[in-house]
Amino acid sequence: MxxxxxxxxxxxxxxxxxxxxxxxxxxxxxxxxxxxPAAAGEGVETVEITIHYSHFDPSTFAFAPGTTVRFVVHNTDPIDHEFILGDARVQEIHELGTEAHHPPRPGEMSVPAGTTRTTTYTFSLPGSLIFGCHLPGHYAYGMRGVVTIA
Structure with a gap:
């Protein structure tokens, strides 16, 4: 039982x-x-920029402080370019400098003709930064953009 x-x-x-x-x-x-998805300040945000006719497209960005951004830059031109991200002083140094090619550094890279290159940058503080190309005559031609951090 x-x-x-x-x-x-x-x-x-x-x-x-x-x-x-x-x-x-x-x-x-x-x-x-x-x-x-990661909230602002978490992970990495990826943006793509195309270089065409010696201009960046898009040429303006806005990010929150603390955001880490991976810039993927496609150079569709038949000539070399560079992507230099920093304040006005950084741009001035590169405009007057003689560094033809940039080793990997956050926010700085050479982008040979017909290639795609990637750099990563963390925007720590509010304000604005500039990105540009400083190969001879390119910056004066208008090859630059603005990043607003707010």
């Missing part, structure tokens, strides 16, 4: 079912939250 389980054992089954339900409920909330 089958014996009924003691009351304490049946209570354990009820507690176990409640525990499983609790774990499932937490999973239903946690998984979508973990899959959401």
């Amino acid at each position: 089958a014996r009924p389980e003691p009351a304490s054992s049946q209570g354990g089954v009820v507690r176990m079912k409640r525990g499983v339900r609790l774990v499932l409920a937490i999973a239903l909330v946690a998984v979508p939250a973990a899959c959401r």
